[in-house]
Amino acid sequence: MSSFNGKCHCGNTEWTAELNQEEQGHILCHCDTCKLLSGSPYTLNQIIPQTALKITKGRDLGKYTYKGDSGNGVHCYYCKTCTTHVYHKQDVMPDNIVLRTILLHDGGLGAGLKPAAEIYGKARLGWEKEVAQTFETTPPS
Secondary structure, X not given: OEXXXXXXXXXXXXXXXXXXXXXXXXXXXXXXXHHHHHOOOOEEEEEEEHHXXXXXXXXXXXXXXXXXXXOOEEEEEEOOOOOOEEEXXXXXXXXXXXXXXXXXXXXXXXXXXXXXXXXXXXXXXXXXXXXXXXXXXXXXX
16 A cells, blocks of 8 residues: 545645555546536546545535436535545445545656546547546446
């Protein structure tokens, strides 16, 4: 297990995340919601246990909730000053969170992690190249 540090754009929110070896890679999400929330063609994430994230500065995060594909809530937690999304909590995964791994900054933005998988490949923009194993929606359970 390794410890990674992250921070938002303005620096008002900081955190530490403990990632097991198999969690030390970006999962690229091409879903339309990620595109709308981030303003980019995909987001870089990793699913980790909620207990593996420790907010060390700026604990008063904002919260935005929407309905995911399952019809259940997805709760987005973000810095109230710069609106950087730190993590998402999905009701369908009560013990886990979706951490925005691009915000880990050890050794540079994204902490030098490599792509591990791509999800929602069905929504990938036509000009994007595949960089990791891709799933049409999410990996099978």
